[in-house]
Amino acid sequence: MKTVLDLRDVSVDLPLGGFLSRARLPILLDVSLGIAAGESVALVGESGSGKTTLARAVMGLQPISRGTMSLDDQPLSTAADFTRMRRQAAMMFQDATASLSPRLTVGYLITEPFRIHGQPLADPETTARDLLAMVGLPPAIAGRYPHELSGGQARRIGVARALALKPRLLIADEPTAGLDVSVQAEVLNLLSDLRRDMGLAYLIITHNLALVRHVADRVVVLYLGRVVEQGPTAQVFAKPAHPYTASLIAAEPKPDPRQRRADLAIRGEVPSVLRRPSGCEFHARCPLARDLCRRVAPALASTGPGRMARCHFAVTTQQEQGEEHAVEN
Template identity: 80%
Template sequence: MTAVLDLRALSVDLPLGGFLTRARLPILCDVSLSVGRGESVALVGESGSGKTTLARAVMGLTPISGGSVFFEGQRVDGDLARLRRNAAMMFQDATASLSPRLTVGYLVTEPFRIHGLPLPDPAATARDLLARVGLPPAIARRYPHELSGGQARRVGVARALALDPRLVVADEPTAGLDVSVQAEVLNLMHDLRAGMGLAYLVITHNLALVRHVADRVVVLYLGRVVEEGPTARIFAAPAHPYTASLIAAEPKPDPRRRRADLAIRGEVPSVLRRPAGCEFHTRCPLVRDLCRSTPPDLVPVGDGRQARCHFADQRQDKQGERHAVDHR
C-alpha cells in the first residue's frame, strides 16, 4: 500500500520555560508510523501520551526536534504549503476551531482563499460543502455560537474537505458529543472515506471508536510507540500489557467479563523523570526484574504486529493456548 503519510523516528521536545534553564520536555520519542492511501489508522493512549502533539507535529503546528515527515513520498521540510493543501485537520474542540466573527459559509470556503485558489461562486461552493456533510444551506448564514455540537463538528468536517485532501488528521472527532450524534459523525466519516478514498489518522482514547473506524492501531505510552498492528488482531490478542490494560478498562455491562488482574496501577510518570528500563514497568501488572533495568525494543511479534515488551512472545503463546482451549 502506498503511504500517504510516513513518519520516521519523529521526536518532539518542547521548552520547559524560564530564563534560567534550557531544559526541554521530551514529548515524543522516535515515533514511526505510516498511513496508506484510503487507510484509517488510530492513535490511542491515555491523556498525556502525546497523541495531540503528534497530530500537530504532522501538520507543522508544533516544530519537530528530530526525525522526518514524508507526505506522498516527499519529505516535508520548511515549506508546508503542499502538505496543508492536500492534508487537513479536524480539531478536538470543533466550536473553538471556528472563528466566532465569521459565518459558517465563509469558514468552509476560507481554505480556497488561504491557498489562493479560484472561488467563482462562494455561496454555491459553501452550499455544496455543507450538503456533503448533511447540513442544510441555511446553516451557511449562521455563526459558530449558533450551532449545536454535532453541527459544529460537521462544519469542521466540511471545512477539512473543502480542497479534496488525501489525508485527514482527526483529533478526538467525537469528543463531547451525544452517543447518537457520535454515530452520525462516524457514519459520515466512513461514507466520505469510501466515496473519496480518504486516508485518516484518528487520534482518540475511545476504543469503541477505534473498533469502528480503524484498520490499524498505534498505541502510545509516554510519547513512545509500544504496540502497532491490525485492529482486529490487537483487540483479539494484545501483545503489550499496556494495550491489554486499555482494552480491559473498556466499560462492560457484564461484570464477569472484567479483568481486574490487568488494571493499570498508579499515575502516568512525568516525562521529566522517565522510569529506567521499560517505561511502563512502574504500572505494569506483569512486571519482572528485567523490565526495571533494560529498555525493550519495538520488535515484530507475528501477524503484522510490533510490540515494545521483553515478554511479548510469551504473552502471545499463552493467549494462543487460551484461544485454542476456548474453541475446543
C-alpha cells in the first residue's frame, strides 16, 4: 500500500543551558517509521521516551535536528511544507478539553479549520451539524462551550475538529486518557469506524496496551528516544523480541496472579537523557543483560519478516520458555 507518512533517521535535539547556549540535548535519535494508507500504528513506551515529541515533530510544532520527513512523498522541511501538510494531517491532543478555546462555542471550534486554511463555508451551521453527527453528537452541542462538555464529549469534539478537512493522517495522543472504561470503548469504536469509512492512517500514542491490541496493526516501541522494537501487533504481543517490550507487556494488570511474570519486571528508574548509559541503554534495567550489553550498543536488526529489534540477544520465546537467541548486527 502507498506510504502516507515516511520518517527517515529523524532526530530531535533541544537546547541545554539557556537560550544562547550551543549545548544540545538529544531527545529523539534516528527514528525511522512509515505508515501506509489505512494503517494504524501505535507508538508505546514509558513517560519521557519521546512519543509526544515525535508527534509534535511530525506536525511541525518541534523542529527536527537531522533526518527527513515526508507526507504522500512530499518533503516536510519548510514552513510552507507544514502549512500544506496540515490540510492532510491532524492531531488530537492528550488533554481534549484544554485543546479547545474556552471562549468559543463548539460549533465555531469544529469549523475553525476551514477558516484557518482559507476555505470559506457557505453554511457553517450545517457543516457543524454534519461534523457533530459524524462523531455521534446531537446538533444542540454546537451552542455549548468547552466547560459544558463531559470528557467523552470533549474527546469527540476533538475528533470532529481534527477530521473537518478530511485528512489522510490522524495523530492521536493518548486518545482515551482520563475517560471511563465505557467511554473509552465508545471512542475506540468511533476511531475504528472512521478509519474503515474514510481510509484514515493513524499514529496512536499511548501507554494503554489494551488499546494497542484493539486498534493497532503495528506497534513501535520507544526507549530513551530510540526505536527498540517494531512489528505487527499480534506477533509482538505474542512473542516480544526485546526484553523491554516483554517487560511492558508483563506489567499489564492481570486479574489472575498466577499469570504475572515477576521475572520480567523492569528494575530501577528510567536513566536521564543527560547521562545516557554506555552500550545498550537498557542494560542497567534488563533481566538478561550481559557484559557485551554494557560495552557495545546494539543496532536495530531484523528478527523476522516485518520485525526489528535493537538487542544483542533477541528474546523470541521468552513468554513461553525463557529462551533467547542471538541476533546478528
